[in-house]
Amino acid sequence: METAKTKHSTFKYLILSLSLSFLLLFLFISLHPNRFQALLTTTVTENRPPHSAFVSSTEDLKIRPGYTSYDTYIQRQLNKTLNPKLREIWTTRDWDRKIQVFSRFFADLKSEKFLADSSKCLCVGARVGQEVEALKRVGVADSIGIDLVPFPPLVIKGDFHNQPFDDETFDFEFSNVFDHALRPEKFVTEIERTLKSDGVAVLHVSLSRRGDKYSANDLYSVKPLVKLFRRSKLVRVRKVDGFGLDTEVVFRKTKKNIKQGF
DSSP states (O other): OOOHHHHHHHHHHHHHHHHHHHHHHHHHHHHOHHHHHHHHHHHHHHTSOGGGGTOOOBTTEEEOSOOSSHHHHHHHHHHHHTOHHHHHHHHTTTHHHHHHHHHHHHHHHHHTTSOOTTOOEEEETOTTOHHHHHHHHTTOOSEEEEESSOBTTTEEEOBTTBOSSOTTOEEEEEESOGGGOSSHHHHHHHHHHHEEEEEEEEEEEOSSSOOOTTOOEEEOSSHHHHHHOTTEEEEEEEEEEETTEEEEEEEEEOSSOOOOOO
C-alpha cells in the first residue's frame, strides 16, 4: 500500500514538472514570439472548414463560418429562394412596390449616363426578376436576370460564381445580393469577365447593418469592393434606401488592369 509520504512526494513531483513546463513555455514565447505566432496560425488554418480554401476575410469583409462545402452553401441559398411563402410575397405583395423602387434607381442611372435604352443588361441574383422588369419599364428592353432558380421569362438559371455567359457580353450589370456571395472575389471576377470594356457595374450593399441569416459575408466599407474590382475604376458611392441596403457603388470597367487606392 502506498504510504502518505510516497503520495506527498508524487504530488510534489507533479507540481514541479508542471511548473517547469510552464516556465519553458514562457521562455520560448519570450525568446521566439514570431515562431510561436506562426505555430498558432498553422494550427488554426489546419482546423478551418474546407470552404476557407477558396474564400478570404479582411478587416472590412468577413466571410461567415459554417459552410462545410460549396454544396452546403448552395443548398442554404436554395432554402431561401425556393421558400414558397417568400416566393408568393415576392410575386404578389412585393412585386409592384419593388419594381417602382428599382425603376427610380435605374431612371437616375440613365440620367447620369451610366445606363441607356440600348444597353444590354444583366441583373445578378435576380430571384423573380423585379429589377429586370423595372429595367424594361424604363426603356431598357434587352435585360435579363440570373438566379439559382429560374423565373421565366425574366430570370434564367445561373450561379453568379460562374455566370453562363461569354466574355464581354453586357454593357451594364446590377446586383443587390453581394452579401450572398461565399466567394466575393469570384463574384466580382465574373461580373468583370462578362462586362464589356467601359461597361458599368452597380452594386447595392449594406454597410450599416448586417444581412439576413442567408447572407454569406458581411461588408463594413467599400474598400474591399475597390480591391476586388481589379479591372474597373470606382466612379461613385452614394447613400440609397433599397430594401435594407444603404449604399450604391458604381464601377466602370477599364481596358487594362488597374490598382486603386481608397
